Amino acid sequence: MNRITMPNVSHITRTGLAENLALSFAFPIGLVFAVIWGLIFHSLQSNSITLSGWPSIGLGVLIDAGVIVFIGFILGYLRGQKALQPHEQLKLSKPKFIFDCLALTSAYTIIAVALTAVILTGINVAFKDVRMTDFSAALVVGIFATFTTYSIISTSVRLQSKDIVHALTLFITGGVFISMATAKNPLWWQINFSSLGTSGTISAYSFNITLVLSGLLLLCLTDYLLSDLQQVVKGNTATITKRTNTIKLLFVGISASLAGVGLFPWDIHPLLHTSSAYLLVVVFSILIIGLHKLVPNLSKSFFANSYGILVILVACFIMWQPFRYFNQTAFELIAFCLIFIWLVLFLRTITNLKNSLVA
Structure with a gap:
């Protein structure tokens, strides 16, 4: 059976690589999602966006969290594995490598969405009946997307056994x-x-x-x-x-x-x-x-x-x-x-x- 051995493609430590990639992608991704949700809110002709319901800031943040973490973890995990030192490399069959990647991605996505839902519930209680303009709401969603992108890329690139624990x-x-x-x-x-x-x-x-x-x-x-x-x-x-x-x-x-x-x-x-x-x-x-x-x-x-x-x-x-x-x-x-x-x-x-x- 073919076995995957990830080569050491960079002299940069995984911690440094994770930080560089996270900073490189966080703000552009946040801007993209802010623009997307700004267009959605504007197209619905709703200038009073709430924290929950449809259309809402909360729903936008939840969708962003699921999409960003799922895609971001896969890309970050693959990039991080390529940067492993020789003694750290995992020698796995291709099916097992794919299985590990998908299982870890699913777990981190569920955790991220659940934590986001808990945070949004607390914010909704603290700021009851708050309403924002479509521009302000899109900006808030973009900020959450920026933070989510930074967190998941920095985590997935330098993933270690203690992180999985x-x-x-x-x-x-x-x-x-x-x-x-x-x-x-x-x-x-x-x-x-x-x-x-x-x-x-x-x-x-x-x-x-x-x-x-x-x-x-x-x-x-x-x-x-x-x-x-x-x-x-x-x-x-x-x-x-x-x-x-x-x-x-x-x-x-x-x-x-x-x-x-x-x-x-x-x-x-x-x-x-x-x-x-x-x-x-x-x-x-x-x-x-x-x-x-x-x-x-x-x-x-x-x-x-x-x-x-x-x-x-x-x-x-x-x-x-x-x-x-x-x-x-x-x-x-x-x-x-x-x-x-x-x-x-x-x-x-x-x-x-x-x-x-x-x-």
Whole structure:
């Protein structure tokens, strides 16, 4: 299978390249969108543009955010990969490279649109019933477009594993909390955590899509993790390859299990849903237990925290099943939080260790 190895096409660091590209595109793109929306507002013969509704500043900003982030992330990501140093290059098959690019783009686009909607909601409350002329409204939309362009290009060009960790954290916590807040049944917690993904409502789709995309995002992160691990794991070439591939296999299992929980709703495919959830816990436990052999040079404090998390997880399971001290929802929430906290801790630890070794 053909493999992609991005050449080092520039002596400029990715940080400098990201800043230059962001500044080069931000103002022209902002101006273009300001002109487009100015023409739209003017053609509608509306000289009193509100923050919401149609035509409105808010709708213009939301559309701009989705379009700019989707296109800007793809272009910035491709350009950033070309500027990687030889030891940073990801050796991926073409289909896997495209998959990673699209998965990351989708996640960042959803995050950007959601954050923009939250910001607009706050502005709408703070400036209730405010109205602007078509010129002023177009100018505001252009300013938002400028900021969005700068942010997404500077982020995508210099994308690192820690950035994907932050995106994964924001994406999964935001998506789950939105599902909790908008659940059709406010007493969902009396049933179980998985009930958030049932009933076919918008909140249920939000919950399931969040888990599926989080699994895909974690799968993308596995490629970056493998690259970092090859610089962290000690031993000869055969040992390093064997250990890193083992960790990659376990992370693929966690990613697939997480996606499976969302892909198979509890009310439609209860067996597949439950199997995915249990597999997630089992693979997670195997990873923690075997990590001391796979990456023995991690800090003692990290291993202590890892074993502590595993002990808490087992204790909570015992308190749920034999003793019924916890209900199913409590155990699922605790297990979900513990696993996610450990994943973030592990990924950040590997990244920091790699950076210290490279420095």
